[in-house]
Amino acid sequence: MAKILNANTIVRASDGTLALLTEGMPVPRWAADQVGEHLLTSAGDPADTVDEVADLRRQLAEANAAREAAEAALADQHDVDVDDEDEDEDEDDDVEPGELGEPGEPGPAGDSASKPPPRAGAGSDRESWAAYATRNGVDVAADAKRDEIIAALDTAGVPTK
Incomplete structure (x- = not known):
């Protein structure tokens, strides 16, 4: 039976860095000894956990798409190009002396x-x-x-x- 977090918690990884484990996620094996029973609920079927992870991935993809749309709208509102990777060099961007004020x-x-x-x-x-x-x-x-x-x-x- 998989153990699922019922609250957020922070654990220390083997390399010494801190890792955030969030509510609803399965507890990774490497962190199991650092998470108390008071933070755990049992998941019935491992397939349920897989479905939950798939749902979380879908929600993350939707949130990322919404963030990108918001960034694009903000960039349009302020006439800014946030995606500099595709920008070609343009000779029209050169500034002539005295243009700046x-x-x-x-x-x-x-x-x-x-x-x-x-x-x-x-x-x-x-x-x-x-x-x-x-x-x-x-x-x-x-x-x-x-x-x-x-x-x-x-x-x-x-x-x-």
Whole structure:
């Protein structure tokens, strides 16, 4: 009778590394002496365990497909190619001198208009947020506080995180 975990646990492999054993999986022979009875349930037929493993593999394949679809959707949303392996070298990617603009100004390189200042630490001051708002076309009052500027950016739909 196969022993199946009824909870997650961590065991030490023979090479000294830690291994996570997850609920519902059969206990590997090498780990059997490290897993207490309180973590085990008996499986009736070994064929049931094979079916459970097949189900887990199917669920994993579905989860991987969903993850890949989400990555592709995110890449499309942000116009990014996440699969660099198939990308051919393209001469059009060369950058000409003067194309990038000055640091801190919006432009093709880094496009600082799309990158908000930090919320804490260096560069998180009111002036940085006011400049970011201006670069993104959001008007702010001269006496607006940093948090008010961030709120105005949020209202305008400009990224603030």
